[in-house]
Amino acid sequence: MAETTQTPQTPQAEATETVREFADLILLAARKRQLKKAVLSKPLDAADRRAELTLRRIGGRDCLQAEKFRADNKALHENLPLERSEELTNLLAGYGQVNLLTAVGESELRRGKRGTTTVLGGEKLRKLLDAVQKDGETVPENDRDKQYILQGNEPFLRLLDICDERGRVRDKRQAKFRQINRFLELVRDCLGDLPAEGPLRICDLCCGKSYLSFATYHYFANILGREVRMTGVDLKPDVIAYCAGVAKQLGWDGLEFLCGDVSRYNAGGAVDLVISLHACDIATDFVLERAVAWRAKVILSTPCCHHELNHHIDCAALSFITEHSMLRQKLCDAATDALRLKYLEAHGYRVSAPELIDPEETPKNIMLRGIREQNPSQARMEAAKMAYLDARNFLTGGRGDVQKILCPNVWG
Numbered sequence: 001m002a003e004t005t006q007t008p009q010t011p012q013a014e015a016t017e018t019v020r021e022f023a024d025l026i027l028l029a030a031r032k033r034q035l036k037k038a039v040l041s042k043p044l045d046a047a048d049r050r051a052e053l054t055l056r057r058i059g060g061r062d063c064l065q066a067e068k069f070r071a072d073n074k075a076l077h078e079n080l081p082l083e084r085s086e087e088l089t090n091l092l093a094g095y096g097q098v099n100l101l102t103a104v105g106e107s108e109l110r111r112g113k114r115g116t117t118t119v120l121g122g123e124k125l126r127k128l129l130d131a132v133q134k135d136g137e138t139v140p141e142n143d144r145d146k147q148y149i150l151q152g153n154e155p156f157l158r159l160l161d162i163c164d165e166r167g168r169v170r171d172k173r174q175a176k177f178r179q180i181n182r183f184l185e186l187v188r189d190c191l192g193d194l195p196a197e198g199p200l201r202i203c204d205l206c207c208g209k210s211y212l213s214f215a216t217y218h219y220f221a222n223i224l225g226r227e228v229r230m231t232g233v234d235l236k237p238d239v240i241a242y243c244a245g246v247a248k249q250l251g252w253d254g255l256e257f258l259c260g261d262v263s264r265y266n267a268g269g270a271v272d273l274v275i276s277l278h279a280c281d282i283a284t285d286f287v288l289e290r291a292v293a294w295r296a297k298v299i300l301s302t303p304c305c306h307h308e309l310n311h312h313i314d315c316a317a318l319s320f321i322t323e324h325s326m327l328r329q330k331l332c333d334a335a336t337d338a339l340r341l342k343y344l345e346a347h348g349y350r351v352s353a354p355e356l357i358d359p360e361e362t363p364k365n366i367m368l369r370g371i372r373e374q375n376p377s378q379a380r381m382e383a384a385k386m387a388y389l390d391a392r393n394f395l396t397g398g399r400g401d402v403q404k405i406l407c408p409n410v411w412g
Contacts, residue, residue: 015117042096206279207232278304299370314397346384348376
């Protein structure tokens with residue numbers, strides 16, 4: 001019987017096999033839902049800087065999302081399947097070091113100067129992952145990092161000075177980072193009410209420094225892989241010029257910024273999503289009017305100051321409240337937003353008022369959320385209209401000169 005001779009692997013083949021095994025380890029962590037992230041550094045291609053892998057759920061399926069940061073400050077995104085390792089192995093092969101962080105342990109892949117590749121902590125981590133019986137079973141809730149949609153190291157956050165060059169959120173910007181992530185969570189909750197296919201049309205009215213514009217565009221275009229045409233509109237030309245410059249640096253051709261009055265802005269067609277953060281006073285009412293006129297499918301608006309009703313409230317039945325300035329302001333704040341929600345309801349929207357962020361961080365934390373119903377009840381819309389008019393008359397004493405203080409173009 002002939003003796004079989006096994007040809008020894010070359011160092012290059014051994015290195016490739018080691019990378020493939022490490023890719024399998026990452027995929028095991030992902031399938032067990034224990035993956036926090038994998039950081040790829042020391043790129044072999046000078047055009048690359050680093051990359052990160054995170055677990056995402058897209059289209060009802062879990063996948064690995066690779067975010068590759070380029071030397072020209074652009075970021076590329078690719079979704080990798082969990083069922084096979086070829087794509088992930090090819091990606092890992094382009095980097096000299098990979099750090100894998102999971103809920104049960106860590107491991108590291110290193111490439112030596114002579115082409116050798118070693119794994120630190122791989123066997124121990126594999127045993128820990130194999131011991132996980134159910135998703136997240138071995139991870140106490142209070143030991144988990146909060147799973148933000150944004151990781152804090154996205155290029156647009158660095159250009160907006162939310163994070164530093166190392167991708168760490170600045171201490172003074174932690175509240176803003178939490179606010180942006182919370183907003184994206186609310187956007188995610190509305191995905192089922194937006195078109196599942198085709199390009200999305202989005203407007204950010206009174207966009208200001210446009211943190212939400214950049215975050216929303218990034219979420220849809222880069223994380224979800226959707227085609228997006230988004231416009232930010234604001235009155236301040238210097239702010240618009242700055243935001244347009246940032247969008248150009250990022251190479252985001254689908255995001256534009258225009259200087260102008262939102263009450264006169266014409267979106268040029270149907271709009272899927274209208275967002276607005278802290279539009280001052282009745283600017284929020286103009287935002288809502290524009291969104292309703294465009295028949296926007298989803299409206300997410302967080303008002304700022306509420307002065308208009310405070311100046312005009314004239315209701316003897318509420319004088320025991322309005323005679324105290326602080327209580328008067330709180331009453332007018334709540335009444336103003338309640339009227340706005342009733343206005344949206346009267347135009348066929350399903351409404352709610354969730355908190356955007358902890359009130360300890362900002363008192364301007366109530367979001368007005370409107371989801372356009374496909375077949376709204378005419379009777380319910382008419383009832384909401386009458387409730388709106390009755391409440392406005394009650395609060396203003398029925399004075400004709402102040403009947404247009406909120407949502408001024410509605411019903412005369």
